[in-house]
Amino acid sequence: MALSHAILALLVLRPMSGYDLAKAFEASVGCFWKATHQQIYRELGKLEEQGWIEAEAIAQTGRPDKKLYRLTGLGLTHLTTWVAEPCEVMPIKEELLIKVFVGGLVPRPVIRQQIEQHRHQHQQTLDRYQRLEAADFSDPRALTPGAKFGYLTLRRGIRYEIDCIAWCNEVLQTIEEMPED
Amino acid sequence: MALSHAILALLVLRPMSGYDLAKAFEASVGCFWKATHQQIYRELGKLEEQGWIEAEAIAQTGRPDKKLYRLTGLGLTHLTTWVAEPCEVMPIKEELLIKVFVGGLVPRPVIRQQIEQHRHQHQQTLDRYQRLEAADFSDPRALTPGAKFGYLTLRRGIRYEIDCIAWCNEVLQTIEEMPED
DNA sequence: TCGCCCATGTAATAAGTTACATGATTCG
DNA sequence: CGAATCATGTAACTTATTACATGGGCGA
Numbered sequence: 400m401a402l403s404h405a406i407l408a409l410l411v412l413r414p415m416s417g418y419d420l421a422k423a424f425e426a427s428v429g430c431f432w433k434a435t436h437q438q439i440y441r442e443l444g445k446l447e448e449q450g451w452i453e454a455e456a457i458a459q460t461g462r463p464d465k466k467l468y469r470l471t472g473l474g475l476t477h478l479t480t481w482v483a484e485p486c487e488v489m490p491i492k493e494e495l496l497i498k499v500f501v502g503g504l505v506p507r508p509v510i511r512q513q514i515e516q517h518r519h520q521h522q523q524t525l526d527r528y529q530r531l532e533a534a535d536f537s538d539p540r541a542l543t544p545g546a547k548f549g550y551l552t553l554r555r556g557i558r559y560e561i562d563c564i565a566w567c568n569e570v571l572q573t574i575e576e577m578p579e580d
Numbered sequence: 581m582a583l584s585h586a587i588l589a590l591l592v593l594r595p596m597s598g599y600d601l602a603k604a605f606e607a608s609v610g611c612f613w614k615a616t617h618q619q620i621y622r623e624l625g626k627l628e629e630q631g632w633i634e635a636e637a638i639a640q641t642g643r644p645d646k647k648l649y650r651l652t653g654l655g656l657t658h659l660t661t662w663v664a665e666p667c668e669v670m671p672i673k674e675e676l677l678i679k680v681f682v683g684g685l686v687p688r689p690v691i692r693q694q695i696e697q698h699r700h701q702h703q704q705t706l707d708r709y710q711r712l713e714a715a716d717f718s719d720p721r722a723l724t725p726g727a728k729f730g731y732l733t734l735r736r737g738i739r740y741e742i743d744c745i746a747w748c749n750e751v752l753q754t755i756e757e758m759p760e761d
Numbered sequence: 762t763c764g765c766c767c768a769t770g771t772a773a774t775a776a777g778t779t780a781c782a783t784g785a786t787t788c789g
Numbered sequence: 790c791g792a793a794t795c796a797t798g799t800a801a802c803t804t805a806t807t808a809c810a811t812g813g814g815c816g817a
Contacts, residue, residue: 400776401673401678402776404675408678408681411682416795416796416797417796417798418795418796418797428678429671430672431673431677431678432672432673432674432677432678433671434777436797437777437778437798437799438777438778440798441776441798442776459795459796462785462795463783463785464797465795465796465797466796466797475685478682479686481679482682482690482691483690485694485697486675486676486694488676488701488744489673489674489676490610490613491612491613491737491740492582492613492614492670493670494582494667494668494670495667495669496611496733496736497609497613499732499736500589500612500730501589501592501659501660501663502663502729502732503725503726503728504656504659504660504663509663510729513666513667517669520668520669521669524669544684544758545684547754548680548681548683548684548691549681551683551750551751552677552680552681554747555674556672558743558746559672562740562743563669565739566739569732570732573728577728578725583804583805597769598770599766599767599768599769615805616806616807617768617769618770618771618805618807619805621770622770642767642814642815643766643767643768643813643814644767644768644769644811644812644813645768645769646767
């Protein structure tokens with residue numbers, strides 16, 4: 400059910416179309432939730448049924464018409480109530496770790512290559528996050544309270560990527576120190 | 581499809597029943613994958629159909645009979661082939677971050693309490709991991725190559741929990757420094 | 762005697778992924 | 790002229806969650 404709340408959370412910022420939401424997921428909320436456009440459109444339908452959001456059809460010239468969704472009072476109440484409810488820590492699911500777990504079954508270069516590739520991906524994500532940090536949050540003290548919370552979620556993403564990279568380095572060092580097969 | 585590989589990876593260690601696997605998920609592999617017993621039993625059926633594992637019925641007295649599953653040669657080949665295939669970084673999904681994202685909508689104690697609760701959960705998980713570390717990997721240099729890979733996955737879990745706790749502290753400090761509502 | 766451990770499963774629902782489908786505009 | 794952007798959706802399928810269901814043994 401958290402996808403619906405992620406959508407409601409984005410609609411707090413401003414009314415958006417499904418398309419806008421899909422982009423917003425990739426850009427801002429992406430460091431802690433992701434969704435494809437198919438999921439988003441399906442979910443928007445449900446949210447509207449429940450009265451948490453309402454749609455306004457916008458006719459456009461030169462590009463497809465769109466539906467702008469905005470949060471209703473009911474939706475806002477629902478969201479803030481949900482925020483106060485206790486929630487569980489969500490488990491990690493990391494395919495790479497299954498591969499490392501059975502690393503002893505394959506020649507070491509196989510694992511080394513996988514780790515290097517992942518480290519590279521994490522580095523790219525980190526770069527992107529740090530560009531966002533520089534662009535939107537260059538002076539954290541000057542932020543409004545609302546924006547400060549946004550910054551904290553980005554901080555989480557940055558920390559996470561840094562930690563992934565550090566772990567990759569730990570793995571690479573360990574396998575270099577291993578005796579040859 | 582990664583659940584099936586997690587199961588195959590565990591069966592490399594030794595033949596296990598569905599029940600054993602469920603416990604093994606909680607104990608060892610839990611820091612990077614989780615599965616309920618319902619998922620496991622369903623998946624075992626599929627794996628057997630494909631010939632990657634085979635079952636041996638074990639009649640027991642005083643307790644229910646069980647099925648011991650062991651990896652087949654085909655299963656092992658499948659697993660090692662899969663290990664060498666490239667894989668994507670898996671996204672984080674963290675409900676708590678959605679709540680922090682809209683933290684500006686609720687009184688600060690609400691967020692503070694959520695963060696404190698999460699920090700506590702992460703601390704408990706970290707304690708558990710560190711007990712495992714002390715018990716099974718007290719001298720990392722003396723490990724066999726196979727066990728070393730197991731240790732690296734546990735290291736990932738430990739690092740992750742430490743980082744979560746550090747981020748929680750960052751959030752708590754930030755909200756303490758905020759002006760009153 | 763109450764609840765936990767062992768041991769296996771079914772059924773229903775929710776959530777997520779992948780493929781398919783359309784169609785104009787704008788930029789290189 | 791081809792590719793990307795804007796904009797919406799359906800259908801089929803795979804995964805994951807939750808609830809239900811059974812039943813003996815064993816320790817406090």
